[in-house]
Each structure stands twice: as structure tokens, then as C-alpha cells.
Amino acid sequence: MKNRFFDPDPAQRKAAQTLYQSIADLPLVCPHGHVDPRLFADPDFTFGSPVELLIIPDHYIFRMLYSQGIPLKKLGIPPIGGGATEIDHRQIWQLFAEHFYLFRGTPSGNWFTEALSSVFGIDKKLTGSTAQTIYDQINDQLASPAFRPRALFEQFKIETLCTTDAATDSLEHHQAIRESDWNGRILPTFRPDAIINLEHPQWRRQIDALSAVSGIACVSYGRYIHAIEDRRAFFKKMGAAAADHSALTPFTTILSAQEAETIFQRALRGKASAADARRFTGHMLVEMARMSVEDGLVMQMHVGSYRNHNVQLYGRFGADMGADIPTRTEFTRNLAPLVQKYGNDGRFSLILFTLDETTYARELAPLAGHYPAVKLGPPWWFHDSPNGMRRYFDQVMETAGLYNTVGFNDDTRAFLSIPSRHDMWRRASANWLAGLLLRGIVDKEDAEAMAYEMAYGLARRAYKLE
Amino acid sequence: MKNRFFDPDPAQRKAAQTLYQSIADLPLVCPHGHVDPRLFADPDFTFGSPVELLIIPDHYIFRMLYSQGIPLKKLGIPPIGGGATEIDHRQIWQLFAEHFYLFRGTPSGNWFTEALSSVFGIDKKLTGSTAQTIYDQINDQLASPAFRPRALFEQFKIETLCTTDAATDSLEHHQAIRESDWNGRILPTFRPDAIINLEHPQWRRQIDALSAVSGIACVSYGRYIHAIEDRRAFFKKMGAAAADHSALTPFTTILSAQEAETIFQRALRGKASAADARRFTGHMLVEMARMSVEDGLVMQMHVGSYRNHNVQLYGRFGADMGADIPTRTEFTRNLAPLVQKYGNDGRFSLILFTLDETTYARELAPLAGHYPAVKLGPPWWFHDSPNGMRRYFDQVMETAGLYNTVGFNDDTRAFLSIPSRHDMWRRASANWLAGLLLRGIVDKEDAEAMAYEMAYGLARRAYKLE
């Protein structure tokens, strides 16, 4: 629909449509996401069946069916260590199609419908009776060379795509892409959660991996810091523009070298307490800021998710099963040590993401509207939606100012949904700006400049992808 | 007004009006509320004067006058233990009418005006000068047989009305209704707050009442649990579809049988501490979930109200004087023990209500959008209003999905306001859906199906009232 996501008033629609037209075809900048770099390392990579492409890897999709009582095994999700799961993909697709009405009014439903339409040219509504025809249509197209990831990357007009990679990753797929004759710009992002969070289930093993991959035996806090710096340098050499940090809270603190060493040694022996972990991780976030000041990697923080809340499901199926539940988050006090130390430094850039929208107007916009280093990421995860974007514009922009925000992140592992996600943002942006224009808050020249920044300029500058 | 509560845009109004027309005359399903079953037990029940019907029992109404300095005694509210209160109902009505402007823009004002119009056919504006005429008009009609509760129940097209009843209640009025030749469907709801919350002022006395009514002497934790199960079975036999739990927080925990027994014994001796109470109540909520899994009663939780905040008024007039003030509420961590244990069980249904809207998008929608057992109740209490509904649709639906919500609850003791409350919800729903339709987020078929569900289908299914 031409006016999708625009407010109904005819003048608003007209203004929104004009602004949208001016940005609809700009290239896509994707500075944060979870697409697997393997897709682009192998020129002949294929996506498998429609179910392997669109359902099994997408917890946005299967969580909704699960919430209505459909067991994950009926959707082809593999239990840990193997075990029975549905393998008839046509049957899974049928079950999904019969329950597609559950997605009415949801962004997942919209991305799905849009991807069918814009990527596969399928405009028929997905229901139990159209399920098999649509399955065939998708399946046939997936077999064609036009549906190789590299071809789609170009068709989607992606300018840059940043992946998210463990600090100990070899970046072999990125290496393969660089060594190929293909010019798509795929960049790694440094994600050190597993080595800086002492409570990470893999921490001890990851420290060994860190020692191995860096060639620096992490037997002391000092060498551990050195190994991390070494990895950052490697990521930077491989094109990384940013680091990314996921944590339950944005708590930061500064430990003495001695305390850091003591806790690190306890952790190596498996004796670190919960309080140790909290203090050490909080300290390491400040250390990461220090390294960002020095090496120029943009620092991202994604905080506030209580991961794997459904312990039964976690035990049977593992992580990323749609059971991550947000929690209340506090930035003003928690971030103080970090921003008080580095927030005024022009070399530093800290991009904050939240799942707690109450912090938009209360804490984040005032922080971003003051500290030179602080910027706000776009609405994240559950809030990456038409309403979520509207609330973000409403609650952030007046205080932070547009230029302390960073445009859009699609933040997805679902490669095919990237164009619909950016399109939703661009439409929502155009609609918001049309509202400002019609209310006399900005003029046409301003609205046009802002639209361009939101769709393209801000993301490129904030992530140094120009 | 034909377009009441609809957004002003003409296209939006037209679409909203069409959707509204399709659901305006559906029967009313009232799965949670506080209407007194006595109204229907006695075929000749009369409501008394307009003041006894519309002011004295309605703390939504008199709190607003009190907030502007009008003493409760001038409104006929009886102090505890008797004492002077205004008894001239015409004078009370006059005082009320002169201050009715205080309700401008409030849902209470709208329900009142709508009830006057739709139930009594009075469209004149209530002011000091119309007060006595309107009093006469109401008074005259209240005397007629058409204004007996049973007649109004039918006129309102109520399909099912659930009351709220103490766990120790004899359900004699429900018994009388069942034994009468009247076919109105009035069902009890099991409300055990006074027997599971150790800090309830009546707890000790209610345990004795529980022993008496169940015939099981509650001298041990085990027998206490058995007595509760016995009561639930009785309620179920009497038609109950649900249990309801009110608490200050949704804290849950699981005690060992031994700890439960120890605390229970301390409580019997009047020696339970605040920490005991918190742990025991949290544990009993999980026990209530276990019983719901077994007996199929839907479990409702209404949490977050700091009851009787105004201690002076509470001392003089008792509870429910409009002085219950909401508090910040946390669900993600507090509910974890309960939903981790029973949230995946297909036999279990847990409906959550909140007074803290910050939990809608952050905690409740993600919980409902994942756990098979969890559903979200409609906007509650202060949020049962046009804006409250809009915020709820805005913040809940994208993540939870409509089908993890349960339609509307009128949650009122003001029987005459029931049709206006449902009408407000139906209009708000139609307007919201019209907005989705015009923004291309759903199509016409979806919008119509969703409207039907919101007005009728969801409540019937969620509360097993089909």
C-alpha cells in the first residue's frame, strides 16, 4: 500500500509521501545486525527450504506460535542433542500459514508479508488455503541464482553490512569475502561479552580461546587486557568500525589495578562471586571505553534483556528461543563512572540502546543532549515497530536533538527482512517529519534534510562508515 | 454523539464507524467485576435513591469531589461506627451536580453522562440548575419494574456476569439465583486474598472461617491446602470459571513443604514477620497456579495497588474511599518462579493486570508473547479510559499479539455503568483498528475479525465462558 504506516489525514499523507519518495531509494546502511557472514563467503550459498529460511531461524516468528500452544518440535526447531522434531517442511509451513492470523497488527507479520511481496513478488494473503501454492512459489525462486545472498545484497542496495562476531572469532568468513572478487562491504563487529562477563557460561573456555587466538597467555589481568587490545587491533584491521556490548544492566565502575587482578585470578580458579562478576564487568565496560578512545572503535551498549527466562525451554532447546524478557533499566547513575571519565572526549563515541522506553525521555535523551560522546541508538528489538518508532521520535527527539541519534539499525539475522525493516523506518521517519512540518515545527528544507539524515547520513557518520 | 471517541479524520471515522456497527450489538461478556450477586438473588431488588445508586457506592465519583475539598460526610458516606452524615439525598445530589464540572474530560464523567442517557433517557447536562429535575427523572424511573436488576441485565444483553467472592463465602446468593426460575448467567469467582496473604487484617479470622466452611480444620499447612482445594471445588461446582488474586506485588517463590509449614504455624500463633508474609504469599501464588493447572480455573492477578494510602480517611471511613494509589511494579523477575514452573503447561491460563503501564511493552507483552499460559488483561482501573485503552493498544499489541490478550473486563461494582464501559471499549477498539486499516497494517477482513474478538470472542475463550 502506497501510504503504508502514514497517518490518515490527507495533508499529512501527501507530505509524508513526498518526504518518503526523497529517501526511499537511498542505499541501505546496516551498522548493527546478526546476519551470518557465511552467506557471503560462499558465492553459491543457498537458503534451503522456505521453512529453513523463514521460520526455523526466526524467533520473532516461532515465539508467537509457541505462545499460542504450538510446540516448537512441530515447527522443526531442533532440541539440544537431537531428538524428534518435525521434518516435513510442507507440513510445518501449512501449520504456520493456518496460524498466520496470530500476527495481525504485529511488525513481524508486516515484515513477513512485505518480504513475500517485495522479494518474492507474492501478494496473495498467507492462509491455510494458500499455504502450499505460496510454498511452491518461494521454493522455486530460492533455487534461482538471483536468490544467492550476494545477488540479493546487491539487489537490496546494501552499502555496508556489519555483522556481530565473538572477540575470539577467527573472522575466517570475513577473510574469505575480502579475498574474493566480490566487492560487497561486509564488516565484522567486536563483541567481547563472553570474555568480559565473568558469569557468562563460556567465560573460562573463552579465556583459553582468547589466549590461543591472540597468542598471549591470559594468566594475569594485565595480559588479559593486552590480549583484548590485540583482538581489537585484529578486528580493526579486518574493517571493524565498532564494538558491541550486551549486558543485563549498564552498571559501570572503576576498580584499582589490584582489585581487578584479584577478581580476575579468582575467576580463573572458578571462585568469582556474583558481586565480583558485577564489579568486574562494570569495570571492563569502562576499560572498553578507554580502548575505544584509543583505537576509535565506536562503542555500542545493548542492555536490559533477561536472557532465557524460560528455563524449561532453555534446557531443551538452548538460547534464542523467544524467551528473552526485558527488565527495568537505570542509566543516570549506572553510566556515571564511564561518562564522567570519557564522555567529554571527542575521540569517543558511545551508542546506547534500551528495552526500557521509560529511559528515553528521562535519562537517555538528556544524556545524549549533553555529553559529546553519547548518542542514542534507534528503537531496539520489541520496539523496532511502527508504534515503537513513533514513541521514540516522540520521547527522544525534542531533548536529545536529531543529531545526537544515529539513524536506523535493522539488528536482524533474517537477511531477507532487511529491506522491509529499513522501509518501515523510512516511512515512519517521513510520517513523523510530515507531522512536524504540518505543525509548523520545522520547514520544508529542514524536513528534507532530516529525512536524508535519518535514512542514510546519521548512520554513516555515527559508525564512521563514510 | 455518533462518532464519540473516534479520531477526527473523516476516513478514520468512517472506517471506525463501520467496524463499530459490526460489534455494537454483540452481547456483553463480563468475566471480572464486583457487582453484588444479591441484586439478582432477589427478583424485587430496588436500587434506592439516585444518590444511593450513583454516588455513595462509587468511589470513582466521590473521590473527585473529595479531592476538591468536599467532605465525605456531605456526600452521605457513612463513617465507621456510625456518626453524622448528610441524609438529605436531594441536597447531596445538588452539591454533586454543582460540582459535576470537575469531571470534565474524565472517564467517570463520561460513564455517568452515558448512563443517564442510555439507561434513563436523560440527555440534559447535569448542572446546579438541572439537578432537581434530573433527580426526579431518575427517581421516578427507579421505581418502575423495568429497573429491577434482572430486567436491566436482560436489557443490557449481558451474556455472562462474573462476580468476585471471598474464598470463605457461602455463595448463598448464587445458590438462590441458580434455584430461581431466572436464567441470567451469574457466576462466582474465587478470591482467596484474605486466606493466603498473612498480612491481611482478617487472616486469622478467615482461617477459622475456612475451617468452618470447608469442614477441614486448618491446623497444619497440609490441611490448609486441602481446605483451599475443597473451596475451589465448591466454587467450580457453583459455576466459577476463574480465581482472582490481588497483591501489592507479583512476587512469587517456592518454599519447601517444611518452610511452608513452619511459617504457617507461626502465622497461626500471630508471630509471622513481614518477611514470612512476603515469602508465604509468594509461595501460595505458585500453589494457586498448581491448583489452576489441576482444576482448570483461570488464574487472574491484579497487582500493584497501595491500598488505603490515606490513613486518616481509612480510620474514619474504612476501605475503598478512593485512596488506593498505584506503585511501580516488576514482573520479569517476580513472576519467574511461577511461570518457569507452570508457564509452559497447556492446561494453565494466567491473566495479568497492571496499574504500572511501563510494564506493558517492557515486561508484560514479551511475557504474553512467549509463555503459552500467560495472557494480558485489559487496561485496569485508572487506565480503563479512552487514553488508557489507546496506550494499551499502542504498547501491548505489536509484541504480545492480539490473541494473547483477553478482550474487555468492566471490573465495576456500578451495575448501571456496564453498558457504557463496554461501549467505550468497543468504540476505542474500532477506532484503533480503523487506524491499522488506514495505515495498511491490517486489511478489512482482519480488522473485522479482530473487532469481533475484542468485543466478544477473546473474553469468552480466555475465561472459558463459551
Add this chain to the structure above:
Amino acid sequence: MKNRFFDPDPAQRKAAQTLYQSIADLPLVCPHGHVDPRLFADPDFTFGSPVELLIIPDHYIFRMLYSQGIPLKKLGIPPIGGGATEIDHRQIWQLFAEHFYLFRGTPSGNWFTEALSSVFGIDKKLTGSTAQTIYDQINDQLASPAFRPRALFEQFKIETLCTTDAATDSLEHHQAIRESDWNGRILPTFRPDAIINLEHPQWRRQIDALSAVSGIACVSYGRYIHAIEDRRAFFKKMGAAAADHSALTPFTTILSAQEAETIFQRALRGKASAADARRFTGHMLVEMARMSVEDGLVMQMHVGSYRNHNVQLYGRFGADMGADIPTRTEFTRNLAPLVQKYGNDGRFSLILFTLDETTYARELAPLAGHYPAVKLGPPWWFHDSPNGMRRYFDQVMETAGLYNTVGFNDDTRAFLSIPSRHDMWRRASANWLAGLLLRGIVDKEDAEAMAYEMAYGLARRAYKLE
């Protein structure tokens, strides 16, 4: 723009325009703000250069430039103890103009543009290329007698302007105004933060000042209380209508006389702990309520700001540098001791302000909608904006009722922005009421009465400025 801030729908605009016209020219009531009384004490006061008037004193303005990396020294902000700062005001203005695009969509940008237009008649857009012409236009006008503060006060149609004054202030400027032949109504407000908050950096020195100015040696808690009462009486004699309290939290408590004395003595010796300070300040807020009951000064509470968050900047430039960051705030429990003691007293009036919008619907509206003494102040600070006002109307009015709110406060030290700030509020009010009217929630008569109250009546009554 004629329809500035109005929703785009033509019917809404028409209704909003009609309501706005009915209130646009009402006098301005300014019951809370920070304009310096010196402006009016000296009939020949001049504002200095455009930069001295519009940039250097306005942290709303310079914080945005700072957030984008422009050093404060380049904007003429003087470091503590002197030191290099830009002194070429034309160059500062040029830098500002070149970055004025940063204010796109912000209320600061709108106030600025509106002040240029309505006060100076400048409708050209401020950019790098228009900077010097506009500088000249402002500069020339500032020299004329029409731009003396007293003349502008009359031109702006200000009926009453309340300043904010330390409890120990001599009020010499207010005295000079009273003794002059000028009739402008400028009233002091009693602000005792520095004498009641033990952690205030000036507390010890301010106690000496309090002793000196009151003539009562504050050597004991009793004499300290007496000295405060003495100052309140003096402020009242000088026309004060209100007291104002700023605190990090609204925590209140009641100490025994003995504990109050003990803490006070410790504080005099510089030995008070953080816990002492918290309890003492909480206790003093209740004492201030008691004094308000007795002397009739309206009590205001502005809570929730973490002051001077950026310690580096605070060290170099001092307070009020745009680095105050809001924090989560809790009223229901924190205010209980105070409102339980004085909230039912008809002589008492407590006006609450918050930076935490989550408390609007959850805590503040229910408190104001119940306690006779409690009223809600308008959207404060970051929320004094078109969106902030809309959220306030949306979340407060249904539950509190309009008549438990107090109209508008401009709360500014930027005298020239006062008309644009009131105009924004009046337009936002008219637009909100037009929405209620078109949705059939209020009728025309109600909407007009409410518009008048919001623009004029409520503020006059709530602050006893009639």
C-alpha cells in the same frame, strides 16, 4: 504559522484555532520561574549583546552545541576563576548560527525562533549566512528604550511574575521594585534548599547567613526552625505566595524532636552522614508542609534531577551547565508521611513537579485526584515542549481531573522566551481540548471554560494570585 502546534486534521485545526483565539490575549500569569529581579529593580537595565542575552545564560541552548563537540569556551561561557573564553560576540553568534540546525524539531529551537519573530520582528531563518544581519537587527533594537525589561514586561502583558529566591536573600531588588513608581507585580518565592539539605555544599555557610539575616542564632534545632519561620514571614510580607523545594527524591519522614536536634548538632559540626542528611531533609519537608499549613504559602516540590552529572564540567564551569540528568522517582511511598499528616488539610496546598513521566498516570494523578491538598504542576523542564504537554494531558487529566492541575509555569530565566512559552502551552491546550470536543468527550461550553482555566484561571487560583 497560524496553526502552529495544531494537529493537521482540518476540523481539529478549526476547533483549536477558535479555542486558541479565545485565550491568546489573556494576561500572562508566571507563578514559578527564575528571572532575575534585578532586571526590574533598575529602570534602565539593559541586556547587553545578543550573545549575553540569548546564549551565555541559556543552558538549554549551549548544551546542544556542547553535545556536538563545541567547547563551552568557544561560546563565551566563563570558566570558574576566570581563564580564556571567547570574547568576540559576533564570532560566537556566527558559530551558533552555523549550528542552529541542531535545534531542528526541538522546543529550544522553537522558543528561539519565536522570540526572534515576536519580540524582534525577525522572520528570517538563522543560518551561517544570515547570522551577522540578524545580529545587527537584534543589537540595534536592544539599545532602544522599548527593550528595557519593564517595558517588555508590559508589552508581554505579564500580570504577575514570581522569582525564586534563597531563604537568606535580602530581597533588596524586590524592595527596590516596591519602592519605585513602577507597578509591575514581581513577587519573591521562598527557596530554602540550601538551608534544609544538609548535603548542600553551602549548607554550613547558609546557616550562618540565616542566623545573620534573621537575627536568630541557629545554635539549636529549635532556633533554626524559628529562624526559618521568621524568614517565611519576611517573604510573605514582601508578597511571596509560595515556597519552592528542589530535591533529588520526594522522600519524607517525621523525626522526633530529639533526633532532629541530634542530627542538626552533628551537621553543625560537619559530622552528618549521608543517612542523616536524607532523614533530616525528609523531615524538613514535612516541617515545611506544617509551616505552609500555618502561613498559607503554597508548597512546591521539584524533584528528581541528578544535578551536575558531568563532574569534569562542573569542576571547570560550575553548576547549570546543561548537565542535570533526571532519575527515576517514586512518590506513592516517599510522600506518604507528608500527605498522610497534612494532605487532608484544607489550608494546605502542595504542588508536585516531576521529571519522571512514568509517575504521571501511576502515582501523581491518583494522588492529586484524591488528596484535597495535592495538585500537579505542569510538565517540567525537558517536558515543557509540545510532545511533553501532549503526554501530560494524555496521562494526567483523565484521573486527576483538570481542576487538580495548576495551569502553566514558564520556569525560565530567559525573560524574552516567556511569551513564546506561554503561547506554546496555550496552543497545546487548545489543540488538546479541540480533540476532546471532536471526540464528543466535552462540549463546546466545557472546552471554552477549560481553555480559560488552563491559560489563566488555574494558575491564579492555585498560587493565590487573584
